Amino acid sequence: MKILFIADPPASFKTYKDTTYAMMHEAAKRGWQLFHTLSSELSVRNGLVGANAAPFEFLGAKDDHDHDWFRVQEKIQTALKDFDAVIMRTDPPFDMQYLYATQLLTLAETQGAKVFNSGQSMRDFNEKLAILNFSGFTAPTLVTTRAANVRAFLQEHGDIIVKPLDGMGGMGIFRLTETDPNIGSILETLMRLDTRTIMAQRYIPEIIDGDKRILVIGGKVVPFALARIPQKGETRGNLAAGGRGVAQELSETDREIAETLSPELKRRGILLAGLDVIGRNLTEVNVTSPTGFQEIMKQKNFDVAAMFADAVAEWSGN
Numbered sequence: 001m002k003i004l005f006i007a008d009p010p011a012s013f014k015t016y017k018d019t020t021y022a023m024m025h026e027a028a029k030r031g032w033q034l035f036h037t038l039s040s041e042l043s044v045r046n047g048l049v050g051a052n053a054a055p056f057e058f059l060g061a062k063d064d065h066d067h068d069w070f071r072v073q074e075k076i077q078t079a080l081k082d083f084d085a086v087i088m089r090t091d092p093p094f095d096m097q098y099l100y101a102t103q104l105l106t107l108a109e110t111q112g113a114k115v116f117n118s119g120q121s122m123r124d125f126n127e128k129l130a131i132l133n134f135s136g137f138t139a140p141t142l143v144t145t146r147a148a149n150v151r152a153f154l155q156e157h158g159d160i161i162v163k164p165l166d167g168m169g170g171m172g173i174f175r176l177t178e179t180d181p182n183i184g185s186i187l188e189t190l191m192r193l194d195t196r197t198i199m200a201q202r203y204i205p206e207i208i209d210g211d212k213r214i215l216v217i218g219g220k221v222v223p224f225a226l227a228r229i230p231q232k233g234e235t236r237g238n239l240a241a242g243g244r245g246v247a248q249e250l251s252e253t254d255r256e257i258a259e260t261l262s263p264e265l266k267r268r269g270i271l272l273a274g275l276d277v278i279g280r281n282l283t284e285v286n287v288t289s290p291t292g293f294q295e296i297m298k299q300k301n302f303d304v305a306a307m308f309a310d311a312v313a314e315w316s317g318n
Helices: 019-029 096-110 119-124 129-137 147-157 183-191 205-209 252-267 293-300 304-315
Strands: 002-006 033-037 042-045 048-058 070-072 076-079 085-088 141-144 159-164 174-177 198-202 211-217 220-229 244-249 272-278 281-286
Touching: 002 019, 002 048, 019 033, 019 048, 019 293, 019 304, 042 096, 048 096, 085 096, 085 304, 096 119, 129 141, 129 252, 129 281, 141 147, 147 159, 147 183, 147 198, 159 183, 174 183, 205 220, 211 252, 211 304, 220 252, 220 293, 220 304, 244 293, 252 272, 252 281, 293 304
Parallel strands: 002 033, 002 085
Antiparallel strands: 033 048, 042 048, 048 070, 048 076, 141 198, 159 174, 159 198, 211 220, 211 272, 220 244, 272 281
């Protein structure tokens, strides 16, 4: 199989924990031909969506700080339909450039390209707003552009989380209580004087037990979650914000949420999703570049990367 990864520069990968690295490693073990490109290298020529793609050989990292784990060759302009699968792994934020990339990917799909996750699904499933499709599993939630609405929501619930709709890794997330002296300043900064839509949710105290990442691959639920436990004095469990990742078996509630969502995710062409669950509440549906593979693989000896590769082969018809 010829596989194109649309991802950030490989030299920037933290190989000891990067999920895209784990995907590439598994693909290389299977003898698949690997190619890499940046989302900025996508283009349309003579009506065909293509990419300036670099074939590369997977060498493997010698240690956690080895950035020479691949050997790249000269780039080749190739139509996306000529790859057996195109794996979109560019990290958020989901800005206008990201949007344009998803639109090109959707056009490529009409030309026969197999893209995972699909461009349409990445547009439809904003990682924060997607939970509104599954309100039975969510804590009280507000989406608004008005700071006055957030203040009323805070008065109603007393303790809330506010966050932008386009962030990642815990970026821009604040916890607010009614006695916080910085409410006005935080809302002005986050909402840009009532010109930016945000989400507010009732604070979920079970965050101390971890913000659990549950992976759904090819419509099947990975049997282990990665609980990201916040540092002392921190609200956010995100690993990028210093959280500690602990792999654990799914609870009954975790499995109920994941198995309820999985048929809809599959129907929408979402091969890989990362569901974020705190306590009994779904807080996000990550579809751009979900992570957590390596932590689960190392701690529970469950081969998530192999499960992903199997799904890619199945969904691409190979």
